[in-house]
Amino acid sequence: MSWLQNRSVRLIGRTLAQILYLARLGITIEGIGNNLLRFFEVAGGGITLFFQTLLQLPRPPYRLREILRQALNVGWQSLPLIAVVLGFLGMITVLELNFQLSRVIHSIEYVPGVYGVVMFREFGPTVVACMIAAKVGAGFTAELASMKNTEQIDALELLSVNPVHYLVVPRFVATVAMQVALSVIGVTMAFVTGFLVSQPRFNFQSYLTAMSHFVRVEDFINLLSKALLLGAVVPIVSCYYGFHSASGAKGVGDATTKAVVTSILVIIILDFTISVFADKLLGIVIQWTA
Amino acid sequence: MTALTRRVRRIRGPLEIWLVPFFSEIGALVMFLGRAVRHIFKAPFEAGELLFQMYQVGVRSIPIVLIAGFFVGGIVVIQFEYALGLFGAEAYLGGITTSGLLREVGPVLVAIMIAGRVGAYITAELATMKVTEQVDAVRCLGVNPIQFLVVPRFLAVTAMIFVLTILGLIFALIGGALVASLILDVNLSFYFANIRKLAAVWALFNGMLKSILFGILVATISCYQGMKTEGGAEAVGQAVNVCLVRCSIAIFLADYIIASLAALTFGLAEEIIF
DSSP states (O other): OOOGGHHHHHHHHHHHHHHHHHTTTOOSHHHHHHHHHHHHHHHHHHHHHHHHHHHHHSOOOOOOHHHHHHIIIIIIITTTHHHHHHHHHHHHHHHHHHHHHHTTTTTOOOOOHHHHHIIIIIHHHHHHHHHIIIIIHHHHHHHHHHHHHHHHHHHHHHOOOOIIIIHHHHHHHHHHHHHHHHHHHHHHHHHHHHHTTTTOOOOHHHHHHHHHHHHHHHHHHHHHHHEEEEEEEHHHHHHHHHHHHOSSHHHHHHHHHHHHHHHHHHHHHHHHHHHHHHHHHHHHHHHHHH | OOOOHHHHHHHHHIIIIIIHHHHHHHHHHHHHHHHHHHHHHHSSSSHHHHHHHHHHTTGHHHHHHHHHHHHHHHHHHHHHHHHHHTOGGGGGGHHHHHHIEEEEEHHHHHHHHHHHIIIIIHHHHHHHHHHTTTHHHHTTOOOOIIIIIIIIHHHHHHHHHHHHHHHHHHHHHHHHHHHHHSSOOOOOOHHHHHHHHHOOHHHHHHHHHHHHHHHHHHHHHHHHHHHEEEHHHHHHHHHHHHHHHHHHHHHHHHHHHHHHHHTTTHHHHHHHHO
């Protein structure tokens, strides 16, 4: 290792180390370790909260009125957003598929089929989940964080009311149910606008026929199960960040942005995992039942 | 009173409730954008503040964008492999995925992520400053708040969404290729064979144009919502919510407009470039 003794090499090494230290970009070992620790802390906390919610879910005082109130907040008030966004998404997807497939196979007769498959299996549930995260997740986090700041959560505990049971469970139930409903409505909306864009080439009959060549019942099962699983992400992540927010107005704002971004990230990663394993799992289930 | 005027009266109600606020809001947004752009070129340039905001917006969002880009590339490849396999066109998997990521999925994904991370943060920051009268204090000191607060954030968001889109796209393409070869067992030489044919410079240009436009939209909407807020702490939370909703709608609307323009000019572009 004689080259390590070389003076210029050592100088370059020291300069590099100093630059890295000064830059403080978190590329240092300590930074990586801190980030990893924080990651495991958050992941563990989120999973714990998820299982706590599942445990508290069947316990008796069912707060039906609160669940309905949250469902109104989550479902009805996000309906315009979901309808507009999924409508545009449908038109965009059809236009892009027209463009791509006309270059690949020089005809667009398969466009509705591919569009249906892609929309039902992937874009519908995922985009609805991301929009719910942006519309609702921020509100959940801000609400819970300001409750924590004004010590209302401690007051709940003093009254021997479980905060998870009182605050998280109604939001969880409402969001999961409304996520499924909104996914179905949004995909229907995308179906209609997709038909409108492919109008001159297809009439409604041929549009449906071309779609039914490719879309199968499994795709709808995929849509519903994905909506169910991704719907659990938003309430858990945003309630976790609400419970663990720092104090003050700045803490609430930080928690809100973190909740939205983490929700979208978790949705994407969970969606990837489901996409990898869904077909194999569905194949196994179909083999078992048949 | 004739029947016509009665009918006009009946229409005026929803008109005043929905349409007038809608268009006046869009007008205010455009005027805000105009003011911000005019103040970019005025003399005291806040270079230090601009660099700080670029660090806040850009460097600290890099990990999120890279992770999201990687997984989204994987998702797109998995779904298109299934969809193209239905009519036996798997050979075009690489070309179609790359083209779709470059033109469509990448810019929209990064814009939504940045709207959620940075747009919401900027709105909350500016709204808090407005609510606690710090904006008025800046104006009292003889400094233009648009120039001091809005212009650095506007420039930083617009520039950094462009840069982050490029970074995210690189990782999305890597993720797509890796997932195709490791999980789907697609031969990588087949995967790369059609990319040159299907994803030309035009696709890259389309995507970059979209990312610049999305950057301007996200920056304008988040700064506007922040500077417009009035009231207390609750108004800040509402402003963040409204900002996120408007950003998502604006992004998808702009995406649709550009996609339809691209579809209209497709033949023309084909003749010029190929």
